[in-house]
Amino acid sequence: MTTFKDLGLNENIIKALTDLGYENPTEIQEKAIPQVLASKADLKAFAQTGTGKTAAFGLPILEQIDINNRDTQAIILSPTRELALQIAKNIEEFSKYMKGFSVAAVYGGASIEEQIRKLKKGVHVIVGTPGRTVDLINRKQLKLENVNWLILDEADEMLNMGFKDELDKILAVTPKEKQTLLFSATFPREVESIAKNYMHKPVEISAGEKNKGSDQVSHQYYVVSERNRYNALKRIADVNPDIYSIIFCRTRRETQEVADKLIKDGYNADALHGDLSQAQRDSVMEKFRNKTLQILVATDVAARGLDVNDLTHVINHKLPDQIESYTHRSGRTGRAGKVGISIAIVTAREKGKLRPIERLIGKQFVSTPVPTGKEICQNQLLKLIDKVHDIKVNDIEINDFLPSIYEKLEGLDREELIKRFVSLEFNTFLTYYQNAPDLNDSDQMRGSDRNSSRDSDTRGKRRDDENMSRFFINIGRKDNLNPARLIGLINDQKIAKNIEIGQIEILDTFSFFELDKNYQDETIASFKENGADFEGRNVNVEITEKKRTGRSGGRRDGGSSSERGGDRAKSGDRKRSRDRKPEGDFSGFGRKRPDTKSAFGTTDKSSKRRKR
Ligand code: AMP
Numbered sequence: 001m002t003t004f005k006d007l008g009l010n011e012n013i014i015k016a017l018t019d020l021g022y023e024n025p026t027e028i029q030e031k032a033i034p035q036v037l038a039s040k041a042d043l044k045a046f047a048q049t050g051t052g053k054t055a056a057f058g059l060p061i062l063e064q065i066d067i068n069n070r071d072t073q074a075i076i077l078s079p080t081r082e083l084a085l086q087i088a089k090n091i092e093e094f095s096k097y098m099k100g101f102s103v104a105a106v107y108g109g110a111s112i113e114e115q116i117r118k119l120k121k122g123v124h125v126i127v128g129t130p131g132r133t134v135d136l137i138n139r140k141q142l143k144l145e146n147v148n149w150l151i152l153d154e155a156d157e158m159l160n161m162g163f164k165d166e167l168d169k170i171l172a173v174t175p176k177e178k179q180t181l182l183f184s185a186t187f188p189r190e191v192e193s194i195a196k197n198y199m200h201k202p203v204e205i206s207a208g209e210k211n212k213g214s215d216q217v218s219h220q221y222y223v224v225s226e227r228n229r230y231n232a233l234k235r236i237a238d239v240n241p242d243i244y245s246i247i248f249c250r251t252r253r254e255t256q257e258v259a260d261k262l263i264k265d266g267y268n269a270d271a272l273h274g275d276l277s278q279a280q281r282d283s284v285m286e287k288f289r290n291k292t293l294q295i296l297v298a299t300d301v302a303a304r305g306l307d308v309n310d311l312t313h314v315i316n317h318k319l320p321d322q323i324e325s326y327t328h329r330s331g332r333t334g335r336a337g338k339v340g341i342s343i344a345i346v347t348a349r350e351k352g353k354l355r356p357i358e359r360l361i362g363k364q365f366v367s368t369p370v371p372t373g374k375e376i377c378q379n380q381l382l383k384l385i386d387k388v389h390d391i392k393v394n395d396i397e398i399n400d401f402l403p404s405i406y407e408k409l410e411g412l413d414r415e416e417l418i419k420r421f422v423s424l425e426f427n428t429f430l431t432y433y434q435n436a437p438d439l440n441d442s443d444q445m446r447g448s449d450r451n452s453s454r455d456s457d458t459r460g461k462r463r464d465d466e467n468m469s470r471f472f473i474n475i476g477r478k479d480n481l482n483p484a485r486l487i488g489l490i491n492d493q494k495i496a497k498n499i500e501i502g503q504i505e506i507l508d509t510f511s512f513f514e515l516d517k518n519y520q521d522e523t524i525a526s527f528k529e530n531g532a533d534f535e536g537r538n539v540n541v542e543i544t545e546k547k548r549t550g551r552s553g554g555r556r557d558g559g560s561s562s563e564r565g566g567d568r569a570k571s572g573d574r575k576r577s578r579d580r581k582p583e584g585d586f587s588g589f590g591r592k593r594p595d596t597k598s599a600f601g602t603t604d605k606s607s608k609r610r611k612r
Contacts, residue, residue, distance in 0.1 A: 050335030070122030216334030373433025
């Protein structure tokens with residue numbers, strides 16, 4: 001096996017690496033280090049996050065730095081403040097035994113004067129975010145005319161974040177003869193064009209295939225309807241009691257909303273996005289790094305630079321708009337030799353987005369059913385039993401109480417006692433999940449051949465039909481009704497938030513519409529209670545027979561309001577709709593914590609998991 005010594009690094013660096021526990025070089029290090037040591041040629045490196053790329057570019061530069069020269073000799077550009085700080089910290093660690101060497105990070109959101117003071121002392125290696133670097137160049141506080149190395153780390157992210165102009169400016173003030181090292185996990189057109197414009201005949205290396213995800217990550221997808229997306233997320237958290245995860249959202253608003261709901265529902269979660277102040281972001285990241293926080297809900301940009309190696313899951317609450325971002329997201333798990341799972345929660349309609357991602361990462365998503373209540377109970381129960389098994393008993397403290405406890409429990413045998421103690425912790429959970437609905441989209445359950453069902457509108461419609469009730473409404477075209485106005489009228493009734501509306505059929509004097517069948521009663525009641533009218537006409541809404549279609553074989557889903565049997569047949573659905581509500585409110589074990597404490601007389605480690 002290759003050693004760092006074989007790669008040509010000196011004793012001081014190797015000693016520092018040994019202190020860090022680095023025994024052997026990673027693949028990207030094995031390829032990049034000798035290349036940069038031996039050649040002045042530019043380098044284009046395809047490397048995922050978490051593959052050891054900081055050392056891959058940092059070590060050969062440290063090896064060649066002239067410590068006696070106080071000029072800035074290398075500038076490393078990184079997309080975020082967090083990543084810049086992380087890189088600077090790593091370089092400090094690598095250079096621990098290099099007397100007189102200095103590195104500094106420059107980034108926005110912190111005092112520029114402080115950074116200028118540092119620069120004035122002379123810094124060999126600067127790690128900067130593009131914006132602050134340009135600012136310092138403009139103020140003539142950062143001189144890059146003597147740099148030998150320019151490193152673009154996570155070039156794709158820098159371009160994604162709109163730093164093209166800043167990169168142009170920085171590249172323009174660096175000398176022509178420098179060596180440029182470009183590291184990127186993905187190589188979209190924009191990155192290729194940077195390479196083309198600013199690099200001279202670059203040597204290409206790669207750890208793993210271009211744009212390909214880590215082999216350590218398995219990719220799964222869950223198909224749910226839009227309204228079940230959040231509940232599916234909670235089940236993923238519930239079925240994995242030891243989850244340590246980032247949930248990715250596309251927008252700051254979505255991020256905050258998901259985090260707020262999780263917090264309200266008692267999960268140990270928090271949000272990380274650009275609307276937070278730097279101090280808030282730092283605090284959240286610190287809590288997540290030291291595992292006080294179990295679930296981080298984040299935007300793609302905000303999560304960059306968060307150096308966490310042992311995530312169990314990455315969850316795509318919604319898939320990213322740019323498919324390359326999926327590689328970055330999933331690359332947050334399966335790092336440093338560990339295995340990880342990347343989960344995409346998609347609606348049947350969004351399944352079409354998986355195929356291009358599969359092509360990009362060179363791996364297949366595995367269709368996975370949303371965990372059932374039973375699976376969740378089993379996992380949580382086993383976790384509880386493990387905790388009971390491993391708990392340290394404080395004999396001295398508990399001894400005084402034992403006689404009266406034994407006396408109270410006299411007559412209960414071992415099995416009975418176990419059952420009762422377990423139930424104490426578990427009853428709420430069991431009761432809750434006993435009636436929990438199946439969250440899998442029916443399309444998913446119908447067959448395993450997802451390729452044939454993917455993107456198929458007709459299937460989607462058919463699936464939706466089964467979840468819809470059909471309503472008659474006594475107004476039509478002659479009343480100036482059109483689909484948009486009907487949707488407006490339905491929304492005005494405020495039946496439920498984001499209620500799904502299905503097919504609409506406008507006829508001359510009356511019309512039909514379909515709505516989520518779980519809200520069948522609420523729909524009728526809302527129209528009635530609101531005394532709804534349309535252009536002065538009293539509106540009357542009734543449940544009606546489902547439209548017969550050739551495909552569904554004319555099956556009756558709804559039953560007309562006059563069909564009493566049909567109505568009765570739907571009472572189960574009504575019950576489900578009531579049961580669904582707690583899924584949003586459920587606080588899981590978090591709520592039971594105080595009982596657990598008194599039951600087992602212990603401070604429970606997993607109480608960290610959920611806030612009270
Ligand atoms: P990076 O891709 O540079 O962010 O590195 C990912 C993680 O792997 C960091 O926590 C590094 O400390 C760790 N790492 C990098 N190279 C090695 C190595 N050769 N041996 C062990 N750990 C490493």
